[in-house]
Amino acid sequence: xxxxxxxxxxxxxxxxxxxxxxxxxxxxxxxxxxxxxxxxxxxxxxxxxxxxxxxxxxxxxxxxxxxxxxxxxxxxxxxxxxxxx
Amino acid sequence: xxxxxxxxxxxxxxxxxxxxxxxxxxxxxxxxxxxxxxxxxxxxxxxxxxxxxxxxxxxxxxxxxxxxxxxxxxxxxxxxxxxxxxxxxxxxxxxxxxxxxxxxxxxxxxxxxxxxxxxxxxxxxxxxxxxxxxxxxxxxxxxxxxxxxxxxxxxxxxxxxxxxxxxxxxxxxxxxxxxxxxxxxxxxxxxxxxxxxxxxxxxxxxxxxxxxxxxxxxxxxxxxxxxxxx
Numbered sequence: 186x187x188x189x190x191x192x193x194x195x196x197x198x199x200x201x202x203x204x205x206x207x208x209x210x211x212x213x214x215x216x217x218x219x220x221x222x223x224x225x226x227x228x229x230x231x232x233x234x235x236x237x238x239x240x241x242x243x244x245x246x247x248x249x250x251x252x253x254x255x256x257x258x259x260x261x262x263x264x265x266x267x268x269x270x
Numbered sequence: 271x272x273x274x275x276x277x278x279x280x281x282x283x284x285x286x287x288x289x290x291x292x293x294x295x296x297x298x299x300x301x302x303x304x305x306x307x308x309x310x311x312x313x314x315x316x317x318x319x320x321x322x323x324x325x326x327x328x329x330x331x332x333x334x335x336x337x338x339x340x341x342x343x344x345x346x347x348x349x350x351x352x353x354x355x356x357x358x359x360x361x362x363x364x365x366x367x368x369x370x371x372x373x374x375x376x377x378x379x380x381x382x383x384x385x386x387x388x389x390x391x392x393x394x395x396x397x398x399x400x401x402x403x404x405x406x407x408x409x410x411x412x413x414x415x416x417x418x419x420x421x422x423x424x425x426x427x428x429x430x431x432x433x434x435x436x437x438x439x440x441x442x443x444x445x446x447x448x449x450x451x452x453x454x455x456x457x458x459x460x461x462x463x464x465x466x467x468x469x470x471x472x473x474x475x476x477x478x479x480x481x482x483x484x485x486x487x488x489x490x491x492x493x494x495x496x497x498x499x500x
Contacts, residue, residue: 197373201418202452204376228327253335256328256364258371259418 186235188270189242195255195262196227230254233270243267271297271495274312276342276358278304278333283319283356283475290475291316295491304336314351314494315342317358319411319473329372329414330360339365351395351494352467356412359459359469368462368469369427370419376452380413384483385450387435387458387472388442394434394461396468398496399489405442406435406486408472410450415471417453417460427460435459435470 197203203225210224232249236242243264255262273291277284284301291299302309304322309315322333333339339361346352346367354362362368375381384407389400400406419427427433435458439448444456451471459470474487 201373202376202416204374204378204452208378253331254327256331256371258363258369258420259373 186237189234189236189239190266190268190270191232191234191242191246192265193230193232193246193250193254193262194227194265195230195250195260196225198259198261201259227260228254229265239267239269271313272311273297273299273314273316274302274309275299275316275318276302276304276338277318278320278322278336278361280322280324281318281320281357283473284316286473287316287318287355287475290478290487290491294478294488295495297491297495302338304333304338306338307341309338309341309345312345314353315345317342317352317354317361318475319356319358322357322361325357325414328360328364329357330362330364333357333361334365343367346462346467349464349466353396353490353494354467354469355473355475356410356415356471359471360414362467362469367467368460369423370417370460372414372471373416373418374414375412375416375450380411381415381450382409382411383450384409385458385472386438386440386442386448388438388444390433390436391431393431394465394468394493396461396490396493397434399493403442405438406477407484408474408477408487409484410472412451412471415451415453417451417457417471419454424455424457427457428455430463432461432463432465433457433459434461434468435472
């Protein structure tokens with residue numbers, strides 16, 4: 186077993202109202218970032234996990250997202266990085 | 271009738287539910303600790319409001335894995351009644367007992383006020399003591415009550431008469447200004463497919479005494495009594 190550090194991104198699904206993202210987008214416009222078209226505010230979760238290899242660490246993180254970390258009704262997730270620690 | 275009220279770490283409406291059942295309804299109420307595995311022969315399980323596990327991750331996401339939820343889910347699968355209020359509704363959705371999810375209020379503000387609800391159906395075991403179309407005054411107190419589901423699920427809920435309560439205005443009709451959290455189709459409460467699990471954001475247990483402004487929540491408990499004992 187090796188130690189891996191897995192980072193996952195979880196964001197509100199497209200098409201679902203994200204009032205937090207909208208509020209942040211307005212604030213960015215106020216600051217002069219006029220090119221900002223849309224903002225989604227989600228979560229970034231970092232998990233230290235022991236696994237046989239990168240694939241297995243990534244698979245395990247995917248299952249964590251499906252079962253707990255992301256809500257399948259309203260959120261999408263992606264495994265952002267898997268690094269050997 | 272025996273009402274088992276689940277106390278999670280962070281529940282704060284368990285005592286209100288206890289008071290409504292024991293002191294006002296006159297039935298037996300007792301607390302069920304979230305780490306236990308025994309519903310103590312409860313006829314009705316109440317998942318109360320509050321902030322279980324500090325709403326960490328998502329409201330209800332962690333509470334659904336509390337040990338007692340295994341028994342609560344089995345109780346629901348047997349067709350026995352579960353009343354899931356506010357945080358309880360969030361937990362029930364996370365646990366898959368009810369479809370959809372409850373997201374951050376569209377206003378991004380915690381809303382604590384009395385709202386008007388319209389009883390959309392009296393044909394459930396939770397609402398038989400109401401008239402269809404009756405308007406209730408019941409308090410809400412939540413930051414994450416925006417009911418959200420895909421269009422297919424919403425159509426199905428409406429088609430099967432499973433939307434139990436809607437937020438309405440003074441004229442008894444839904445309106446954007448009368449919807450306190452941006453819930454899709456103004457939904458305040460729904461039942462599951464078999465009609466034995468009710469999830470609602472408003473607090474019927476806080477509307478059982480005229481002293482506190484409304485007793486419109488009491489018939490909900492009386493409905494359970496009428497239907498389950500029958």
